[in-house]
Amino acid sequence: MYDHAPLLLVGRCSIPVFRGFRFESFWPRIQGFKEVVEHAWQQPISLQNLFLRLHTKLQRTNTKLRQWAKSKIGNTKLLMCAAKQLLGILDVVQEHRTLSPEELLLKRDLKLKYLGLAAVEKLRCKQSSRISFVRAAEANLKFFYLQAKGRKRKNSVSQLEYNGRVLRAHADKEEFLFKYFSEQFGQPPQREMTLDWDTVGLPRLNLQHLEDEFTEEEIFAVIQDLKFDKAPGPDGYIGVFL
Secondary structure, three states: OOOOOOOOOOOOOOOOOOOOOOOOOOOOHOOHHHHHHHHHOOOOOOOOHHHHHHHHHHHHHHHHHHHHHHHOOOHHHHHHHHHHHHHHHHHHHHOOOOOHHHHHHHHHHHHHHHHHHHHHHHHHHHOOOHHHHHHHOOOOOOHHHHHHOOOHOOOOOOEEEEEEEEOOHHHHHHHHHHHHHHHHOOOOOOOOOOOHHHHOOOOOOOOOHHOOOOHHHHOOOOOOOOOOOOOOOOOOOOOOOO
């Protein structure tokens, strides 16, 4: 009996990392958030174009918010790992001797800090999830994290077989699919006749107004229709901030 399966390993694969700005939904609940936004928003600006002024203000605000979040919150995963290790050390020490009042106070503070960081991670997973009915206090954590990470799973065709050949490279699969569907659809026939649209007499519409610039009311109406806790665009801001 042969129970082995082939394994294809591909090296030197670059993993894309998001480097842009992402507004966190829990920021407005932290003390000092409004002061940072007001200070960044009220800085003087010499531009006259309204859209450029708004763009510049948002850029300044996201820069200040990044700096503020880095100093106020920090790397949550690294802090959780450090707190967990310290709690483990204190538990081992407690098995051999009684902890001092200072050590008990440190253990209590570490537990509170760890619970707070865990709540932040849950909120981040919820914000990245496309399913809006999942709550931060969802009891089924396995289902919660599966839904939060669902967008990272992509369906792909691993291989194609053609005339005894197994195609695994992306370029080979692309070339084969293009040839196959080109043969199936064939070439479009040459037209011997066409329509005279002037004779048909279809009504003509004046679409010149589509070239006009957007007004502030139109932009605000579009923003109001967006999901409250989802990012509205590449600037990274969500409805909580707006």
